[in-house]
Amino acid sequence: MIEEQKMITINADELISQTEKMKNCGHRMVQICCAKIGETIEVNYSFDKDYSFTNFKVILPLNNLTIDSVSGIYMQALLYENEMHDLFGINVKNMAIDYKGTFYRTAVKTPFNTQTDKA
Secondary structure (H helix, E strand, O other): OOOOOEEEEOOHHHHHHHHHHHHHOOOEEEEEEEEEEOOEEEEEEEEEEOOEEEEEEEEEEOOOOEEEOOOOOOOOHHHHHHHHHHHHOOEEEOOOOOOOOOOOOOOOOOOOOOHHHHO
16 A cells, blocks of 8 residues: 655745754655756655655746755755756755765766756
């Protein structure tokens, strides 16, 4: 039997406060992933507590790919956030450790959101 997972859409400016609530309630961060969908990038943050998943969905328009880092709350998020920057071109503000575009070595800058896709 597949358990129901909560999917909650939040605004980018709610991310820090909502993530702090998850941490304070004892949730662990499971993953962060991105997908380019049309003229947006969808960023999903997944949390688990007692085998129950809660997911936050943040939708960023291609003309404003900026989001706050949650690495001050969950340190391991810095790996996902550097990946988001390098592969999708998302500007993640205030990362605990910022590899400044060198986390991945790619032949194409932001391969999952290339300049031709942005036009």
